[in-house]
Amino acid sequence: MKISINRQYFIEQLNHCLKAISPRTTLPILNGIKMEVKEESLVLTGSDSEISIEITIPTEIDNEEILEIEEPGTVVLSGRFFVDIIKKLSGDFVALETNDQFQTKITASQSEFNLSGNDPDQYPLLPEVNDEESVVLPSAVLKTIITQTNFAVSLSETRPVLTGINWQFSEDGIKFTATDSHRLALRKLQGEQFNMENMNAIIPGKSLTELNKIITDSDEEVEIHFSQNQVLFSYGNMRFISRLLEGNYPDTSRLFPENYETKVTVKNSEFYHAIDRVSLLAREGGNNVIRMTVENGSVALSSNSPEVGTVHEAINTGKVEGEDLKISFNSKYMMDALKAINDDEVSIEFFGTMRPFTLEAAESDEVVQLILPIRTY
Amino acid sequence: MKISINRQYFIEQLNHCLKAISPRTTLPILNGIKMEVKEESLVLTGSDSEISIEITIPTEIDNEEILEIEEPGTVVLSGRFFVDIIKKLSGDFVALETNDQFQTKITASQSEFNLSGNDPDQYPLLPEVNDEESVVLPSAVLKTIITQTNFAVSLSETRPVLTGINWQFSEDGIKFTATDSHRLALRKLQGEQFNMENMNAIIPGKSLTELNKIITDSDEEVEIHFSQNQVLFSYGNMRFISRLLEGNYPDTSRLFPENYETKVTVKNSEFYHAIDRVSLLAREGGNNVIRMTVENGSVALSSNSPEVGTVHEAINTGKVEGEDLKISFNSKYMMDALKAINDDEVSIEFFGTMRPFTLEAAESDEVVQLILPIRTY
Numbered sequence: 001m002k003i004s005i006n007r008q009y010f011i012e013q014l015n016h017c018l019k020a021i022s023p024r025t026t027l028p029i030l031n032g033i034k035m036e037v038k039e040e041s042l043v044l045t046g047s048d049s050e051i052s053i054e055i056t057i058p059t060e061i062d063n064e065e066i067l068e069i070e071e072p073g074t075v076v077l078s079g080r081f082f083v084d085i086i087k088k089l090s091g092d093f094v095a096l097e098t099n100d101q102f103q104t105k106i107t108a109s110q111s112e113f114n115l116s117g118n119d120p121d122q123y124p125l126l127p128e129v130n131d132e133e134s135v136v137l138p139s140a141v142l143k144t145i146i147t148q149t150n151f152a153v154s155l156s157e158t159r160p161v162l163t164g165i166n167w168q169f170s171e172d173g174i175k176f177t178a179t180d181s182h183r184l185a186l187r188k189l190q191g192e193q194f195n196m197e198n199m200n201a202i203i204p205g206k207s208l209t210e211l212n213k214i215i216t217d218s219d220e221e222v223e224i225h226f227s228q229n230q231v232l233f234s235y236g237n238m239r240f241i242s243r244l245l246e247g248n249y250p251d252t253s254r255l256f257p258e259n260y261e262t263k264v265t266v267k268n269s270e271f272y273h274a275i276d277r278v279s280l281l282a283r284e285g286g287n288n289v290i291r292m293t294v295e296n297g298s299v300a301l302s303s304n305s306p307e308v309g310t311v312h313e314a315i316n317t318g319k320v321e322g323e324d325l326k327i328s329f330n331s332k333y334m335m336d337a338l339k340a341i342n343d344d345e346v347s348i349e350f351f352g353t354m355r356p357f358t359l360e361a362a363e364s365d366e367v368v369q370l371i372l373p374i375r376t377y
Numbered sequence: 378m379k380i381s382i383n384r385q386y387f388i389e390q391l392n393h394c395l396k397a398i399s400p401r402t403t404l405p406i407l408n409g410i411k412m413e414v415k416e417e418s419l420v421l422t423g424s425d426s427e428i429s430i431e432i433t434i435p436t437e438i439d440n441e442e443i444l445e446i447e448e449p450g451t452v453v454l455s456g457r458f459f460v461d462i463i464k465k466l467s468g469d470f471v472a473l474e475t476n477d478q479f480q481t482k483i484t485a486s487q488s489e490f491n492l493s494g495n496d497p498d499q500y501p502l503l504p505e506v507n508d509e510e511s512v513v514l515p516s517a518v519l520k521t522i523i524t525q526t527n528f529a530v531s532l533s534e535t536r537p538v539l540t541g542i543n544w545q546f547s548e549d550g551i552k553f554t555a556t557d558s559h560r561l562a563l564r565k566l567q568g569e570q571f572n573m574e575n576m577n578a579i580i581p582g583k584s585l586t587e588l589n590k591i592i593t594d595s596d597e598e599v600e601i602h603f604s605q606n607q608v609l610f611s612y613g614n615m616r617f618i619s620r621l622l623e624g625n626y627p628d629t630s631r632l633f634p635e636n637y638e639t640k641v642t643v644k645n646s647e648f649y650h651a652i653d654r655v656s657l658l659a660r661e662g663g664n665n666v667i668r669m670t671v672e673n674g675s676v677a678l679s680s681n682s683p684e685v686g687t688v689h690e691a692i693n694t695g696k697v698e699g700e701d702l703k704i705s706f707n708s709k710y711m712m713d714a715l716k717a718i719n720d721d722e723v724s725i726e727f728f729g730t731m732r733p734f735t736l737e738a739a740e741s742d743e744v745v746q747l748i749l750p751i752r753t754y
Contacts, residue, residue: 081657081685088654103686110693111654115686277465277488280458308458309480309492316487 001037001073002097005057006066007086007108010094013055014083016238017046019210020053021079027124032076033083034123035096042067045126046079051207052126053214054239075102076118085113127241129232134225135174135194139215139235142222145176146212148187148340148367153205154180164202166249171195177252178205183333184252184370185340201226202249207242214240255356255370260349262294262322265362266315268346272338274313278303279331281311288332289374294325294350303331327353328376337369378414378450379474382434383443384463384485387471390432391460393615394423396587397430398456404501409453410460411500412473419444422503423456428584429503430591431616452479453495462490504618506609511602512551512571516592516612519599522553523589525564525717525744530582531557541579543626548572554629555582560710561629561747562717578603579626584619591617632733632747637726639671639699642739643692645723649715651690655680656708658688665709666751671702671727680708704730705753714746 017033025031025048034045042057059067075098086094089108098104102117137145146165154162159181166177173190215222215235223234226244233240278290282303290303299315327350338346343361350357359369394410402408402425411422419434436444452475463471466485475481479494514522523542531539536558543554550567592599592612600611603621610617655667659680667680676692704727715723720738727734736746 078685084657085654088650088657090650110691111651111688112690113658113686113688116684273465273467274487277462280461280465281490307493308455309490311488311490313489314487 001035001075002069002071002095003037003042004068004070004093004095005042007089007092007094009057009061009066011083011087013044013057013237014086016214017044017053017055018079018083019213020046020048020051022048023080025049029076029118029122030124031079032118032123033079034074034076034120036074036120037069037072039069039072042069045123047124047126049124050204050243051210052239052241054126054241056237058237073098074120075104076120076123077104077115082115085115127227127230127243129225129227129230129241133196134223134234135169135196136221136223138218139220139222140217141189143212143215143217144342145187145189146208148342149176149178149185150205150208150212151336151340152178152180152183152185152369156180161202161245161247161249163206164204164245164249165208167199167201167203168249169194169196169199177249179250179252179370182330182372183337184255185337186252186368186370188366188368196226199226200249201231202245202247203231203242204245211240211242214238256358256368257351257355259351260322261352262320262325262350264294264299264321264348264350265319266299266346266348267317268338268341268344270317271315271346272335274301274315275331275334275338278311278313279335281305281308282331288330289328289376290331290334291326291328291376294320294323296324322350325350325353327357328374329357329371330374333371337371340369341367378412378452379446379448379472380414380419381445381447381470381472382419384466384469384471386434386438386443388460388464390421390434390614391463393591394421394430394432395456395460396590397423397425397428399425400457402426406453406495406499407501408456409495409500410456411451411453411497413451413497414446414449416446416449419446422500424501424503426501427581427620428587429616429618431503431618433614435614450475451497452481453497453500454481454492459492462492504604504607504620506602506604506607506618510573511600511611512546512573513598513600515595516597516599517594518566519610520589520592520594521719522564522566523585525719526553526555526562527582527585527589528713528717529555529557529560529562529746533557538579538622538624538626540583541581541622541626542585544576544578544580545626546571546573546576554626556627556629559707559749560714561632562714563629563745563747565743565745573603576603577626578608579622579624580608580619581622588617588619591615633735633745634728634732636728637699638729639697639702639727641671641676641698641725641727642696643676643723643725644694645715645718645721647694648692648723649712651678651692652708652711652715655688655690656712658682658685659708665707666705666753667708667711668703668705668753671697671700673701699727702727702730704734705751706734706748707751710748714748717746718744 036043044055046053091109094108104115104117106113168175173194176187178185225232278301282288282290293300297320299318301313304310337359345362347362356370356372413420421432423430468486471485481492481494483490545552550571553564555562602609655678659667670677674697676695678690681687714736722739724739733749
């Protein structure tokens, strides 16, 4: 292969590709980026066998030449190191030329690198994903969905299905669920157009974290295709493929209680910062447990740590309905849940000291966050 | 004690104080910040017994009330944790009140913290530094001096004096020297006014690193006082005290050779970036050694790493005097030295393949950097 490519554009695409590359891969060739020069394009591939990212670079973008192809060919070059070189070179364009032994010459300005490359035949084939049926979301919507659920996936491999987000399709739309069994995040997306034959898939949280770093907060469409074991996100010049988690996701629909005993409506940001302050002491005491008291229509937060001290916060702007309450919970879970609710006002419904409580936006049930309390006495 | 203090101003001063506090202190009370409320001021002290920082906060700054004192008194409060609380509170002012058992109530807006404090009588006394004789430098000059030398101090405790910077006073001015025995940084400050009776002191590199984070790039004066074992930097409302290193600093004056065999003059930034690129491969190969070749009036850099590849850089804008040369050196030392030379053009003088070489600005000998080459064949 022999090409010349716009250096800044190349760096951006390589950085996307790097997101699929893990330094802890068991297959050494997966440390590399595969570069396949065709007649009219350059295809970059990075993969850690869980996630694969494939980017197609055309010769022109908006009538501006990005890529000049003198000779097609394919090579695999050591990922991070290769990207570091391209970044540190000077000049607008960089030239790449590979010989029969995959030795690759990189030249720009007064610099010349000669790198050992790898045989692309040793690079694993990407999984194929059936392109027939798909659901389409604007990338900004997909970003919000990931942000509102992904934090709640389990970090433990004890129950592997809980490390993923459950996408559950029905006639009403899609339900996205994540839980680590201490708290649960549920996002609903209404709309008949999202029905995909009652598909039910579990996408690894890690894959969605990486996808979220690449897609932008815009109207650009993401086409999502599912096969038996894989999901493909097709976005601009990029194909992002992740394996799906096998197994059955637990039925979480019964977890949501009805008929609250106590309901508190608070200003999201004010409540968040109060929790943040009270949790300072909870953290110093070695755990994140703080206490909330609802009494005579007023709400207070407190925490104490025997060696360090005590803290007390009065919540002024709350509206209280129902019975008095004393409840303890993990402050981190509460802060995560508040961040995931895109609204100035949050309603928290309690069903007694020992039962899970729920958070929703005051005006919408698009997002429901559920948290298990902690028994402290 | 009982005070109310401007929260933002308090945070800034506490952050300065924290720079003296090490989490690895052997004396637990040194994890805390000592707060001494006098009739007209609040004095904050932080110390790790190597460095001590004392900050005096007045009641008013530019006719604006910063501090309101209701009752003097003294307490020691756990450092980082206390500062975190002050940062996360809301409101412009925060109130502090300490009782006889050093229990301290912190209130702002709807928040109330009650922290266990410590008896200030258990806090060690700061070393006394004789204030009589001093040298005065603008803080911007002191910052430059630290930046141009401090990187070259030794990180190993094998020869403790080499972990500090030698300040050598004479009738001509001050010489600042740092060396880890592989490279040396020398900065000269000319001027009779800097003569302090041929004083010779070794200030720990770590202390100067912390000082450098606090002082700003301005004309504000820093008064520097030396005692037998301590140095005091007096800067605005702050007293920064560091212990001095004991022992004799090696005589480095004989290290500087005369009559170069080869002299190369290069553009600083261009040469720096070329070294940076070539060192990418040197680093990948497990060391930082790169080779420089001067031949027929042209300069080139190269490096190779058997598994990875080779790199070659031609340096275009150099001026060459003297003999041809092949020399190898640590690229990191070279990059550190180039950064320390505040000039677009740098002269490098070589005295043969196996002898130390020197870098200076083309137009000034205020800074001299010396590097030992590496034998590679």
